[in-house]
Amino acid sequence: MTIGIPRALGYHRYGVLWETFFQKLGIPCVVSEPTTSKHLTDGAKRTVDESCLPLKLYMGHVASLMGRCDHILVPRFRRLGRQEEFCVRFWGLYDTVQNTFPKAQLLSYQLLSDRLGHELTGFIRMGSVCGRGTLLSANAYATAVRRQYDTDQKHLIQSQKLLSTQGPKILLAAQSYVAHDPYLGGTVARLLREQGATPLFPDTWDQITCRNRSRELSSDLYWITSREILGAIQEARGQVDGIILLTAFPCGSDCLTNELILRRVRDLPVIQIILDDNDGLTGLQTRIESFLDMIAQRKQAQTV
Amino acid sequence: MSNPLIISFPHMGAYHIPIRAFLGRLFPEAQVISAPPITRETAALGQRHSPDFICEPFKYNMGNFIQALDTGANVLFQTGMGCRYGYYGELQEQILRDLGYDFQFLCLSRDRARPQAVYQTLRKLGSPRSAPQMAHILLVAATGIRAMDKLAGYIRENMGFAASPGHMLAEYDQFLAALKQADTVPQVHTLTRISGKRLRAMRINRPSNPLRVGIVGDLYTVMEPFSNFDIEHKLAARGIAISRKMSVSFLLFGEAERLRLRKTQGYLRHPVGANGLDSVAQSVQYASHGYDGVIHIKSFGCTPELNAIPAMNRISRDLGIPILHMSFDTHSSETGVDTRLEAFVDMMEMRRTQSNANALQLGRGRGLYLHKRRRSGWGWPNYSERLSLDKRRPPGGGTPPDS
Numbered sequence: 001m002t003i004g005i006p007r008a009l010g011y012h013r014y015g016v017l018w019e020t021f022f023q024k025l026g027i028p029c030v031v032s033e034p035t036t037s038k039h040l041t042d043g044a045k046r047t048v049d050e051s052c053l054p055l056k057l058y059m060g061h062v063a064s065l066m067g068r069c070d071h072i073l074v075p076r077f078r079r080l081g082r083q084e085e086f087c088v089r090f091w092g093l094y095d096t097v098q099n100t101f102p103k104a105q106l107l108s109y110q111l112l113s114d115r116l117g118h119e120l121t122g123f124i125r126m127g128s129v130c131g132r133g134t135l136l137s138a139n140a141y142a143t144a145v146r147r148q149y150d151t152d153q154k155h156l157i158q159s160q161k162l163l164s165t166q167g168p169k170i171l172l173a174a175q176s177y178v179a180h181d182p183y184l185g186g187t188v189a190r191l192l193r194e195q196g197a198t199p200l201f202p203d204t205w206d207q208i209t210c211r212n213r214s215r216e217l218s219s220d221l222y223w224i225t226s227r228e229i230l231g232a233i234q235e236a237r238g239q240v241d242g243i244i245l246l247t248a249f250p251c252g253s254d255c256l257t258n259e260l261i262l263r264r265v266r267d268l269p270v271i272q273i274i275l276d277d278n279d280g281l282t283g284l285q286t287r288i289e290s291f292l293d294m295i296a297q298r299k300q301a302q303t304v
Numbered sequence: 305m306s307n308p309l310i311i312s313f314p315h316m317g318a319y320h321i322p323i324r325a326f327l328g329r330l331f332p333e334a335q336v337i338s339a340p341p342i343t344r345e346t347a348a349l350g351q352r353h354s355p356d357f358i359c360e361p362f363k364y365n366m367g368n369f370i371q372a373l374d375t376g377a378n379v380l381f382q383t384g385m386g387c388r389y390g391y392y393g394e395l396q397e398q399i400l401r402d403l404g405y406d407f408q409f410l411c412l413s414r415d416r417a418r419p420q421a422v423y424q425t426l427r428k429l430g431s432p433r434s435a436p437q438m439a440h441i442l443l444v445a446a447t448g449i450r451a452m453d454k455l456a457g458y459i460r461e462n463m464g465f466a467a468s469p470g471h472m473l474a475e476y477d478q479f480l481a482a483l484k485q486a487d488t489v490p491q492v493h494t495l496t497r498i499s500g501k502r503l504r505a506m507r508i509n510r511p512s513n514p515l516r517v518g519i520v521g522d523l524y525t526v527m528e529p530f531s532n533f534d535i536e537h538k539l540a541a542r543g544i545a546i547s548r549k550m551s552v553s554f555l556l557f558g559e560a561e562r563l564r565l566r567k568t569q570g571y572l573r574h575p576v577g578a579n580g581l582d583s584v585a586q587s588v589q590y591a592s593h594g595y596d597g598v599i600h601i602k603s604f605g606c607t608p609e610l611n612a613i614p615a616m617n618r619i620s621r622d623l624g625i626p627i628l629h630m631s632f633d634t635h636s637s638e639t640g641v642d643t644r645l646e647a648f649v650d651m652m653e654m655r656r657t658q659s660n661a662n663a664l665q666l667g668r669g670r671g672l673y674l675h676k677r678r679r680s681g682w683g684w685p686n687y688s689e690r691l692s693l694d695k696r697r698p699p700g701g702g703t704p705p706d707s
Contacts, residue, residue: 048613050605050631076574083415088387092576092611099571099614110574220394222414250357250605256391259355263398274356 001130003029003107004069006061008039009054009093010077012180017148018073021123024140025132030069032061035183039064040277046100053184053248053277054177055089055096062097062104071107071129072097075122078112084211084224086111087253152203159204163239168197168295171236173229173261174246175254176203184275188246191281191288200240202232210235217264218257226257233265242269242295244288249276269295309334309430312372313381314365315342317527318480319552322452325484326445327381330431330438337377339368342530346371347634353399360531360603361524362392363634369396373405379429384413387578387608446556447489451496453551455479458503460548464540465510475502510545515652518590519548520583521601522609525632526550532601532632533641539599542649547595549586550579558582571615580608584615591623596652598625604633626651 003022005011011018011031022029032039039060046059065072076094077086094108107129109122120141127137163169170192172179179185179201189199202210210231214221217230233243245261247254258272271291273284311327311334313320320338327336340346342364350367369380380400384390393411400407410429412422423435433441459476463469479499486492517539525531526548536546559567561575567585575581587598600616602609613629620627628648630641 048610048629051610052607088577088607088611091574092580092608095572095574095576096611096614098573099618102618218394220391220411220413222390252359252388252605252607253391255355255357256388256395259358260395260398263402 001027001071002069003027003130004062004065004072005029005031006058006065006072006074007032007034008058008061008181009090009177010075012176014075014148016151017144020144020147021126021137021140022130024143025127025130025136027130027132029073030065032064035061035181037183037279040183044277050250052089052251053275054175054181054251056277057181057183058093059097059100062101066101066104071105073126074098074106074108076108076110076112078110079114080111080224081113083222084113084227085222086225087223089252152207155203156206159200162198162200163204165198168241168292168299169239170197170199170292170295171233171240171243172199172201172246173233173243174202175225175229175248175251176201178246178248178275179203184248185246187281188244188273188275188284188288191285192292195289195292197292200236202229205232205235218260221257223253223257226253230257230261233261237268240268241299242271242291244291245270245272247272247274249274269298307378309379310377311336311379311381312339312369312375312377314368315339315528316524316552317529318452318456319449319527321480321484322445322448325448326441329441329444329487330426330433331429332432334379334430337372337375339372339377340375342368342528347530351634353403355395357605359388359522359606360633361389361528362396364524364528364531365392366396366399369400370403373400373407377407379408379410382409382411382413383417384411385578387606389578390414444487444489444492446553447492448483448486449556450553451492452480452483453553455496455499455503456551457548458500460536460540460546462508462510462545463537464543464545465508465514467507467509469540471506472503475499475506511543514543514545515597515649515656516545516547516595517652518586518595518598519546519601520550520586520590520598521579522583522603522606523550523555523579525601525603525606527552531603532630533638535599535601535630535641535645538642538645539649544649547590549589550582554582568615571619572612576611577608578606580610580612583609583612584619587616587619587625587627588623591619591625595625596656597648598627599648600627600629602629602631604631626655 005018019029019031035057039057042063043056043058043060046063047056062072074094074097077090079085094106097104098106107126109126110118112118120138123141124134124137127140172185172188174185192199207228210228211224212231213234214227214230216234221227221230243265245258247258262270262272271287273287309331311331313323315338324336324338346367347364349370350363350365353370354363354366365382372380382393382396384393390413393409393413397409410425412425415421416425423438426438455476459472463472466472479495482495483492486495519526519536527550529536539546564581564585565572565575567588568581569588571588572581572584583600590598616627619625626648628644630644
């Protein structure tokens with residue numbers, strides 16, 4: 001039995017957890033290849049045209065896994081705690097995939113904080129679908145959680161080091177599935193590096209601190225990922241030279257929070273870049289170039 | 305605040321009438337105004353001050369707020385629910401403050417919609433009512449809304465065949481005007497009975513076998529006629545019986561989540577946010593009751609409804625019911641909507657003549673009043689077998705029957 005894991009959406013947050021879990025259970029898993037434009041064309045064919053770009057990519061990844069594995073892992077994220085919800089897109093991800101690919105065998109677990117031990121129970125159930133016992137699955141889950149935590153910490157330390165580099169540092173404020181996707185955030189990060197700037201992502205700072213600090217900017221926000229971005233902006237103040245709000249078209253939560261950020265963050269240069277399914281890079285390049293020029297001039301004016 | 309309170313709130317269909325009466329009773333000393341009716345100008349105003357790809361209700365609410373503030377309001381009410389709607393409040397307040405308005409903003413969303421929190425908010429604003437009085441006022445308002453939806457459901461079902469549809473609508477307006485004055489629950493019931501009797505007494509030339517269409521979709525766009533170019537009247541004008549389950553009373557006293565999930569007959573395993581689940585469950589219901597088509601109305605980019613679309617496409621394929629998806633934004637042109645509707649209606653008529661009449665004739669002749677709760681002792685006949693509608697799909701990865 002082989003498990004397919006789409007390298008999109010939740011993968012950028014829980015990827016290590018999933019891979020370690022199945023590895024510990026001795027079940028081979030296939031992770032789809034890093035995103036290319038082929039995933040986008042494949043996904044766009046299978047989704048409603050006004051769906052958000054990350055969903056189109058996700059569908060492309062699922063399509064690329066069809067026939068290469070027995071089960072595809074499509075979890076459903078709903079809530080991690082009070083005022084810590086996931087975007088509605090994640091609530092319906094399982095049903096969207098199941099209805100788009102009626103023949104696919106899906107493997108799923110829920111993040112639903114109303115139920116005690118929701119995550120552990122879900123993993124045990126997934127283990128039992130694969131024919132593994134409760135204890136074995138629980139053990140594998142514990143190891144996987146540990147490894148995910150360690151990886152996150154390692155990543156945190158590494159990216160904290162970037163804060164002491166020379167040159168302009170830019171915070172790419174984006175959802176993890178946009179920021180760490182090579183096709184979306186990766187392109188922007190590459191363009192920034194090419195022009196001598198250091199891109200930083202919201203996970204440069206501790207997630208829990210970020211969630212708490214997001215309350216300084218917004219009292220009502222209840223999307224967990226958006227709260228982490230807002231908190232990261234608060235943490236980044238004084239440490240970065242500018243913020244790029246990177247959004248995939250048409251992201252439901254970002255369009256509200258970005259407007260709020262643009263209205264409440266006044267002391268730092270902020271631009272909003274919206275990524276859509278057009279492939280052209282020139283427009284993006286020009287905007288980033290002019291943004292960096294503006295930051296350089298601002299710095300010059302401050303030092304003089 | 306020393307100057308008198310002038311309270312306002314955003315529009316949604318005709319519901320501003322009971323809400324205005326409700327707030328008027330809670331704050332007898334304050335002035336309660338409905339925002340000016342929605343026009344093109346409201347839409348343009350809202351659009352100018354809203355984020356780019358926000359959903360349509362946000363823009364209309366924004367327009368309502370700005371126009372209400374311009375007419376002198378200084379207290380604004382907003383609510384919030386499951387999807388993005390829960391976060392409207394904070395951003396709308398920020399945008400209005402940036403525009404330089406001075407007002408109090410009361411957002412009864414999510415956690416703030418708990419009875420205790422609402423009570424505290426209202427008392428802080430200076431309502432002289434005690435908690436039991438508030439409960440009574442709320443009960444009157446809720447009864448009024450239920451009565452409204454009941455009568456509107458009858459009108460929707462029969463408007464297309466009335467000898468004079470204008471009289472029906474006039475009767476409804478008269479009912480709404482009288483509803484403002486009703487102070488107790490029995491008064492509301494009396495009004496409803498009288499209006500219901502008058503409506504039923506009107507002559508209706510309903511053919512034995514009319515085309516029937518069910519309307520599903522996101523709550524605001526479905527219920528605000530301006531935002532969907534009054535699609536129901538357009539359909540009624542073509543002699544179609546319209547059924548719509550979504551209404552404020554459905555939102556308030558609707559069905560439990562588990563029941564709605566069961567009604568999707570396996571097409572959804574989990575709720576997909578806001579009213580996506582309802583759209584799917586109701587589409588299945590319309591299909592199994594032999595309706596000629598379903599129109600799915602939503603605002604552009606509505607994520608819960610987008611989550612529902614793959615399931616609805618599959619329902620359309622499996623159960624053989626045409627479903628028209630329509631996305632509305634503040635700039636959609638009316639002509640495009642007309643053309644699509646016309647084509648859809650023509651298609652339904654053609655299907656009628658072509659298809660096997662027996663399979664589609666079920667339950668025809670009278671409206672099934674899906675907006676009404678099912679009465680005890682009067683069960684739906686089991687159509688599913690005759691439509692060869694397969695029962696529960698096996699959870700997760702069941703092969704569809706037609707693959």
